[in-house]
Amino acid sequence: xxxxxxxxxxxxxxxxxxxxxxxxxxxxxxxxxxxxxxxxxxxxxxxxxxxxxxxxxxxxxxxxxxxxxxxxxxxxxxxxxxxxxxxxxxxxxxxxxxxxxxxxxxxxxxxxxxxxxxx
Amino acid sequence: xxxxxxxxxxxxxxxxxxxxxxxxxxxxxxxxxxxxxxxxxxxxxxxxxxxxxxxxxxxxxxxxxxxxxxxxxxxxxxxxxxxxxxxxxxxxxxxxxxxxxxxxxxxxxxxxx
Numbered sequence: 001x002x003x004x005x006x007x008x009x010x011x012x013x014x015x016x017x018x019x020x021x022x023x024x025x026x027x028x029x030x031x032x033x034x035x036x037x038x039x040x041x042x043x044x045x046x047x048x049x050x051x052x053x054x055x056x057x058x059x060x061x062x063x064x065x066x067x068x069x070x071x072x073x074x075x076x077x078x079x080x081x082x083x084x085x086x087x088x089x090x091x092x093x094x095x096x097x098x099x100x101x102x103x104x105x106x107x108x109x110x111x112x113x114x115x116x117x118x119x
Numbered sequence: 120x121x122x123x124x125x126x127x128x129x130x131x132x133x134x135x136x137x138x139x140x141x142x143x144x145x146x147x148x149x150x151x152x153x154x155x156x157x158x159x160x161x162x163x164x165x166x167x168x169x170x171x172x173x174x175x176x177x178x179x180x181x182x183x184x185x186x187x188x189x190x191x192x193x194x195x196x197x198x199x200x201x202x203x204x205x206x207x208x209x210x211x212x213x214x215x216x217x218x219x220x221x222x223x224x225x226x227x228x229x230x231x232x
Binding site for chain 1: 128155160161162163164165208218219220221222223224225
């Protein structure tokens with residue numbers, strides 16, 4: 001399957017600082033990237049959908065000014081957690097798809113995830 | 120509003136036996152259903168999918184059954200192996216080309232040697 005690389009795999013930051021997480025599609029063009037958040041023993045909750053070259057669409061309840069998403073190219077999307085607080089500590093996962101291709105296989109390709117701990 | 124539900128948080132089976140993971144959904148407009156396997160601190164990996172127009176899809180040890188009238192699907196793993204121990208997520212894709220996946224809460228499968 002296609003490869004999606006997410007970096008860093010884990011990060012610890014101080015409260016009040018910002019953290020950037022990168023998601024790269026290595027062998028295909030990702031027209032659309034999705035950012036998920038997973039709390040311990042809970043489901044993956046979709047935070048936002050980003051399409052290359054346009055503004056991200058945020059799910060209800062997700063603060064767009066706190067979770068800045070940039071999808072400047074077909075291979076890179078970034079999620080920046082601004083002014084991080086301990087309650088932002090979570091596992092963040094990106095997913096990439098090329099929606100210009102006919103959907104013959106509906107699998108989405110996921111990054112390895114980033115464990116964010118805010119202290 | 121949980122559109123995709125996995126009501127069993129955990130399941131334990133003996134190696135070699137069948138594992139059956141269940142998933143229920145509420146939105147009849149979902150086009151595809153997928154199962155993902157996830158290890159701790161890793162991203163999900165795709166296992167198998169099924170279109171809403173089918174009732175069964177099989178891939179090796181994994182078979183997914185879809186009962187549209189009951190809005191229920193299940194993943195069967197047979198024979199189960201210790202390496203299958205992981206969290207399994209059921210996910211659904213809605214109509215339209217958004218690619219947005221809606222996940223269930225996950226079921227932790229433990230396969231005992």
